[in-house]
Amino acid sequence: MHLNPRHEQKVIHFALFFCTLVTVVILFLIIVFILRKGLPVVNSKFLTANPVDMGRAGGIFSTIIGTLALTLLAILVATPLGVGTAIFLTEYTFENKITRIIRFGAECLAGIPSIIFGLFGFILFVNKLKFGWSILSGALTLAFMILPTIIRTSEEAIKSVPAAYRQVSFSLGSTKWQMVTRVVLPAALPGIVTGIILSMGRSIGETAAVIFTAGSALRIPTSLFSSSRTMAVHFYILAREGISMSNAYGTAAVLIIAILMVNIITYYLMEKFIRKYS
Amino acid sequence: MSSLNQDPIAIRVKNFSHYFGNIQTLKELEIEVRRNEILGIIGPAGSGKSTFLRSLNRLNDLISDSRIEGTIEVNGQNIYAPEVSVVELRRKLGMVFATPVPLPRSTYENVIFGTRLAGQKNKEKLNELVASSLEQVGLWEEVKDRLFSSALRLSGGQQQRLCIARILALKSDFILLDEPTSGLDPISTMKIENTLRRLKESYTIILVTNNTKQAARVAERTAFFLGGELIEIGPTDKIFTAPDKQKTDDYISGRFG
């Protein structure tokens, strides 16, 4: 069947447009579906009250706290380690076999499924180090999970700072550390922060790695060693065990909105980054 | 390093050679740079002009397999001596590159960048510095109303003059310029050449240029480099009309390069 190329193009054009349309529509449908069923459940009481009766009633306050605690602690641990490593690899060593191996290792680990991190965290933090199911175990596991990503995005951001800036800084009498802190890091900051915020988004939605390390306690956590449930875990349990569909929708709605906000901030930052260099 | 030195010779290059790994880029150079002169350096691409300039402020040190022999004395002190502070050296010998590189900051911030690194924090002093530096390069009138907007918005010629102002703010003694007008239009080029003539009163200037006519216009003495060697150095008039060496004559008349 040999179509006239012009006709063929018209057909293909439509087919491709259809692919794009389907993709975008699916996204909207998912978000609209969750929000439509979930937003009615979300009110100030939902957000500020604790779950009652295993989540059948009440709100999700303790899970919000859990999510915040885990995510923020993970970022707090992973960021200095990740950015520091990136600075060291780009500015303080020369490109050699060792740096290539490190980079390859980071890239590989960035692709390892979260369940494996959950496994790792469970055996190491919960059992061997005897932290138990706790915010500490969960946050450390998450930190290890996002570390490769932060190293990678920070490195890329630092590397994209023009070499000329470094030369100029030196020629004006700066030390290497001054050059790094006053020229390179400020210029690379949007890219670095983007990577951090993206990791934050990933942590917020993470379930597999968290459920086996932070546990699923419903009380507001009182210390680093308390077990705690995150919104994503809460949603999973509510849905899977069929405890309360309406609360599940509500939790999902809050989760989606949080992640939407994170994505929007990231997008805005990336735009700023690109604009600065064009 | 005192800048009140009375020695009429500001820089003494003695039997200086430079290597990148095993490749010799500069061969046993013997040069004297006089105080408050504009010394032009001409020569074909790859002749070592830029490498020489970067040896003066030790920017070559940043490259891992860079190696030197011999000495360079600036204001009587060997700059390759182990106790020398490279950071301070670079403040004394400011460099302007071929492509203007303003940092992604405001004009004001750019001018005081180096000064801030040196620890100067006094707001008034900084303001003074900005005004006087920009005036010396003839930029003050043009940018005084937009000191705090991004330096990236300035034109190429203005950016390059800003780069010179950056060095002046450091109270350097020397200005090293590496083909500073190669990417600029004729009018900007003229403005910069005029600036250099004005600055010569207070600074010693070394100008590397690919453009022999520029050297003829601006430099009092000119040095001709070829293949990493100093072929000839002397008053610009003489170099361009009656040079001693045949190779110099060949280059000037365009027979090669």
Add this chain to the structure above:
Amino acid sequence: MNRLERNEKLIRLALLVVAFSAVSILAVITVFIFSEGSPIMLKYGFKNFLGGLDWYPSEKSFGLLPMITGSMMVTLGALIIGVPFGLGCAVYLTEFSSKKLRRVVKPIIELLAGIPSVVYGFIGVIILVPLIRNTLGGPGLSVLAASIILGIMILPTIISISIDSLLAVPSSYREGSLALGATRWQTVKMVLLTAARSGIIASIILGMGRAIGETMAVIMIAGNAISIPGSILDPVRTLTSNIALEMGYASGEHRQALFATGVILFIIIMILNTAANITSGRRRRRT
């Protein structure tokens, strides 16, 4: 001056310690997984693990073949669904749509990547599974359901990277082809897809990696039956689900077997990542 240089040396040392710690952590994770998971594989033999059909941990039977098949089928299904739509979308956005549209749609697609996998799984259970059960039969919790949801989940990966690869093709290729009288589609088919081939293949490989590693969504919609599925309407369990489902109560050799599953997954992902790196020809080569 000396103080300045000493400070610089200290800073370098501090950064070295930081980098070393980070690298050690990465190494520890790898070493740990392997050291916990390898002994049991060596004890019972690789053939039993990889080829055994029976997974009865209490009776020391650790055959992973049903789960390996499950992972493979579900991943393959995800690719069948995700690649055509993903590539089609990428081609449309780079070659057929306006730049403005692309600038709007690309971030929207990246949003898809941010939706948590539990939400995808939920949507699958609520909408897709009953749909399949009512129209096609079977329990609904099936290979088909998992393939569709996973296919959607890997769309952003394939689309983003393919778009980047297509955009990286020099415009002279496009212009040359069009100047010879080819239509845009002919240009895409004969010139651009070939030129961007390495990046597109890398995106597919990375999408594969994501699909194989997905856990929560699959648990919710694939059925989790330990058997080799006979049709796409049959339920199935993947390697990842296996770990997640049993880890809560596993102990002793059972737990070690789950680690062994982790090792196998780890190796598969490493192979996929290396393959992706090689095919994309080290995109770091920027002049």
